[in-house]
Amino acid sequence: MKERLEEIGSRLRELRELSDITPEDMAEYLNISAEAYTCYEQGKLDIPASKLIEIARKFDVDMSLLLTGDEPRMNIFSVTRRGQGVEVERRKQYRYQSLAGNFVHKKAEPFIVTVEPRKEKPSFYSHPGQEFDFVLAGTLKLYIHDQEVMLNQGDSIFFDSSYKHALEAVDDKPAQLLVLVM
16 A cells, blocks of 8 residues: 555656656645655555545546556446455545546546444545435444434435535444545
């Protein structure tokens, strides 16, 4: 995993340098500390999926280029077989699997997200755009804008993801959901 983080960091640094942007400017754009951003580039810190999406938008590249180093090639359709999506372990509390990594010029990023039960409260985050979550298995508690929403298998929610939000698996069982980030 560390080698993969270093590869992603190296691609990030190369894109930033080619774009003549300072690490401080990137940190400000991402609303994080310059130290955290430098750790991203050095492969010392996991990059949240929401930040990867923001970085990809900033550089006008597909997120899969940051993750794999390969440009997406498909422009009519892209099939991802069960279990074959690119793993994106960008937040300790969630596991992401990208479902359209090889499709070029996506208007949304689809993921399968697994939320493991944890003893501590989840960390809140926000990102530009909108998000659609559909619960495939388990039960989730979604925290958003001072609200708590319980979601069971088959339930969905669509929301403005610029508001701080977090997911928590309930009943000591993992939950899995389809997430579209737009």
